[in-house]
Amino acid sequence: MSVQVQGVVARGKGLPVSLETIVVPDPGPGEARVKVQACGVCHTDLHYREGAINDEFPFLLGHEAAGVVESVGPGVTEVAVGDYVVLNWRAVCGTCRACLRGRPQYCFSTFNATQKMTLLDGTELSPALGIGAFAEMTLVAAGQCTKVDPAAPPEVAGLLGCGVMAGLGAAINTGNVSRGDTVAVIGCGGVGDAAIAGARLAGAGTIVAVDIDDRKLEKAVHFGATHTVNSRNVDAVEAIREVTGGFGADVVIEAIGRPETYEQAFYARDLAGTVVLVGVPSPEMKLELPLIDFFGRGGALKSSWYGDCLPSRDFPMLIDLYLQGRLPLQDFVSETIAIGDVEAAFEKMHHGEVLRSVVVFGS
Ligand SMILES: NC(=O)c1ccc[n+]([C@@H]2O[C@H](COP(=O)([O-])OP(=O)(O)OC[C@H]3O[C@@H](n4cnc5c(N)ncnc54)[C@H](O)[C@@H]3O)[C@@H](O)[C@H]2O)c1
Numbered sequence: 001m002s003v004q005v006q007g008v009v010a011r012g013k014g015l016p017v018s019l020e021t022i023v024v025p026d027p028g029p030g031e032a033r034v035k036v037q038a039c040g041v042c043h044t045d046l047h048y049r050e051g052a053i054n055d056e057f058p059f060l061l062g063h064e065a066a067g068v069v070e071s072v073g074p075g076v077t078e079v080a081v082g083d084y085v086v087l088n089w090r091a092v093c094g095t096c097r098a099c100l101r102g103r104p105q106y107c108f109s110t111f112n113a114t115q116k117m118t119l120l121d122g123t124e125l126s127p128a129l130g131i132g133a134f135a136e137m138t139l140v141a142a143g144q145c146t147k148v149d150p151a152a153p154p155e156v157a158g159l160l161g162c163g164v165m166a167g168l169g170a171a172i173n174t175g176n177v178s179r180g181d182t183v184a185v186i187g188c189g190g191v192g193d194a195a196i197a198g199a200r201l202a203g204a205g206t207i208v209a210v211d212i213d214d215r216k217l218e219k220a221v222h223f224g225a226t227h228t229v230n231s232r233n234v235d236a237v238e239a240i241r242e243v244t245g246g247f248g249a250d251v252v253i254e255a256i257g258r259p260e261t262y263e264q265a266f267y268a269r270d271l272a273g274t275v276v277l278v279g280v281p282s283p284e285m286k287l288e289l290p291l292i293d294f295f296g297r298g299g300a301l302k303s304s305w306y307g308d309c310l311p312s313r314d315f316p317m318l319i320d321l322y323l324q325g326r327l328p329l330q331d332f333v334s335e336t337i338a339i340g341d342v343e344a345a346f347e348k349m350h351h352g353e354v355l356r357s358v359v360v361f362g363s
């Protein structure tokens with residue numbers, strides 16, 4: 001039996017989101033229906049609402065979630081009813097060219113639910129990142145459910161479903177930050193602060209946080225930044241060089257997704273250093289730099305999709321670190337809100353008031 005629940009829908013480019021009744025089908029083969037307990041508001045949801053990802057409106061937003069498996073379709077063995085899970089957008093296929101070469105973190109053919117959730121009139125919804133979890137119930141591919149220790153509360157565990165995992169992984173997996181490395185992170189929202197926390201966890205020495213908002217910089221120190229730069233007032237590249245012996249950082253992580261901040265990242269790294277782009281640019285953005293500088297500075301220019309994470313490997317491990325008190329995931333939660341407050345949460349994000357607003361169901 002399909003169920004009807006309330007969900008947060010973006011109907012058109014730039015329009016405020018609305019709370020609508022949505023129809024969630026019974027899980028089919030390979031699918032699981034999940035009772036969502038908490039779902040964080042990520043900047044990518046706002047990108048969807050603004051039409052910056054694609055034009056497949058209406059979207060069912062929300063993709064940073066934890067909950068409990070309510071029912072499973074035929075043939076599902078990965079999870080069972082009652083399992084406590086974090087939803088992921090990298091259900092690896094095991095058979096694509098990336099998976100076959102032993103690089104499942106790049107899987108080019110990830111699974112989503114086959115059936116569509118709809119509005120009451122039958123209009124099909126596009127779930128954000130194949131999840132759609134600003135809803136009391138959602139339908140996903142069973143492989144999108146990663147079991148974690150239920151001792152972690154849902155508003156904390158769900159963070160690993162997107163932004164915080166992306167940031168941690170940008171440092172640990174993509175940037176391969178190692179003991180003693182100097183690291184700079186440009187943009188200290190939820191993703192950037194997670195990159196800072198990841199750099200600290202990996203043993204970085206100097207960690208420079210760059211933002212245009214002093215409140216964000218204060219938070220960044222809490223997560224492990226050793227130096228802060230307000231790039232509204234000073235030149236970010238110069239400031240990063242100054243605290244890294246005049247050379248630039250070994251790894252610079254761009255967590256905004258803009259050409260001007262990418263350019264800062266490019267020039268703020270040491271020779272043979274690494275730039276990691278984890279911020280998501282809009283399709284019209286362009287970058288123009290002298291080609292000789294790409295050659296002359298050497299090193300690696302990488303993008304980080306979802307922190308190059310493998311959910312089955314990384315989510316339980318990071319939850320364990322959190323439970324041991326070694327990763328302060330709880331401090332990313334600025335506020336818990338009700339499902340009707342997502343539009344207001346976008347405003348707060350826009351004004352830099354929050355790291356993460358997290359919708360808690362039943363609140
Ligand atoms: N690669 C991935 O897999 C992935 C996953 C999740 C999110 N993201 C992306 O990461 C980016 C950050 O997400 P978030 O949720 O942390 O967003 P956010 O809005 O919470 O944070 C952005 C931060 O950048 C700062 N900022 C803005 N312009 C700046 C500038 N010119 N110079 C310095 N700082 C500036 C803001 O003050 C803010 O602190 C977004 O583009 C989001 O779509 C990527």
Ligand SMILES: [Zn+2]
Pocket residue numbers: 092093094095096097098099100104106107108109110
């Ligand atoms: Zn694959």
Ligand SMILES: [Zn+2]
Pocket residue numbers: 042043044045063064162163
């Ligand atoms: Zn996200």
